[in-house]
């Protein structure tokens with residue numbers, strides 16, 4: 239029998255469990271501690287469980303059955319998954335949400351989701367459009383059924399509408415909730431007070447409402463919450479960017495004394511009002527797990543690139559969005575689009591800023607593996623989800639190399655003024671071991687392959703035309719200072735060296 243990352247998990251991790259018996263949650267605190275089974279004078283376990291899926295078992299010790307042994311958990315390439323697992327995706331109409339809906343549906347999960355289509359309005363408000371045309375939700379759902387045989391249960395709901403959200407969650411009873419449903423843009427949050435307040439209310443209050451709803455309706459479901467590597471900032475001391483919490487052997491030394499820092503949240507240094515909303519979410523989710531024994535993985539996600547999965551490519555009506563404007567386009571996606579229309583690739587400032595990245599398919603794999611190994615009751619854990627990191631300049635050079643070599647394009651790189659407040663040069667040592675070590679994440683060697691795929695898609699005449707129509711939204715106009723003016727060119731870079739190292743297994747391509 240294959241050993242998976244979750245083979246030895248027990249009902250203690252399973253969302254189908256109802257805990258019964260003498261459970262004093264408050265006395266236990268964070269439950270990442272090993273559960274110790276104790277007997278009282280009657281011989282009863284202190285914590286007993288019932289299975290919602292197998293009520294015939296009656297009351298039993300929740301540590302006595304493993305996922306490997308339980309017939310409700312079936313083998314998949316990403317570990318054991320609950321049969322017909324009910325998964326709700328918040329923000330299902332978005333770049334990642336739609337991709338995940340098809341991905342999990344094809345894995346046999348019962349997928350439901352909500353969205354209020356705000357991403358479509360934000361991009362229109364910025365005068366842009368997705369350069370890969372996407373269908374409306376009705377057509378998407380129809381195509382998913384027709385082409386992939388999927389029945390996806392979608393409802394148009396604003397997360398801030400707690401009544402409607404609660405009703406839908408009560409109806410579906412999700413066993414895992416993936417929360418993508420936030421405004422994901424730093425520049426959008428920096429436009430003015432109204433936009434900053436909107437982003438913070440949408441994200442922070444939306445998530446807070448969700449936490450209360452989960453507490454009331456599905457406390458045993460796991461919450462996969464999307465944060466961002468930008469929550470940490472880039473500490474200028476060069477200390478490693480740990481995965482949310484200090485490791486057990488970290489110590490604080492001060493005035494000839496020292497303390498263990500193990501298990502404490504690491505400092506956050508967010509880099510925009512959007513990133514502040516994510517950092518506030520982190521604390522709210524952490525607290526909810528502590529107060530109510532909710533379970534959550536907080537995913538500090540690197541910048542995503544690519545628009546390919548087999549399912550998205552199965553039919554034009556199934557495609558996911560691809561934005562190129564300053565607020566909603568992500569960096570690699572923007573570079574490829576710029577290269578296709580002969581717009582010099584835009585490095586901000588010196589272009590030496592380093593960021594973590596991960597391809598779309600790898601990101602889907604990571605989320606699936608997290609869903610497959612739910613946290614224990616009360617467990618809040620953080621993973622840094624990235625597959626490599628490098629400087630903006632090296633990324634631009636990689637895009638240039640592939641576009642010129644494989645597609646015969648002439649590509650230039652320019653430095654423009656940096657409208658953000660950030661260090662141009664900084665040390666960067668992110669730790670991203672948990673996903674490979676504890677969740678079996680196997681990184682595909684996909685950076686160059688995916689850039690090639692993006693060029694193949696974007697050089698199609700009808701897509702190229704859609705990029706050209708929106709060339710005017712490429713250069714940033716939102717300054718962190720509050721100014722509103724297009725950035726100016728500092729330099730057109732003459733000689734680029736192409737010495738970009740290979741993006742192998744979890745390596746730095748800087």
Ligand SMILES: NC(=O)c1ccc[n+]([C@@H]2O[C@H](COP(=O)([O-])OP(=O)(O)OC[C@H]3O[C@@H](n4cnc5c(N)ncnc54)[C@H](O)[C@@H]3O)[C@@H](O)[C@H]2O)c1
Pocket residue numbers: 328329330331332333334335352353354355356357358395396397398417418419420421422423440444464465466467539540541542543568
């Ligand atoms: N794409 C990336 O590179 C990246 C990197 C790091 C973190 N993230 C995080 O991942 C998540 C998903 O990112 P994405 O790129 O798919 O963004 P997206 O904007 O495409 O998806 C978010 C979806 O949520 C919906 N939404 C937002 N607020 C809502 C509300 N109040 N009610 C209902 N629906 C609402 C939007 O309409 C949109 O469809 C976000 O939380 C983002 O911050 C993304």
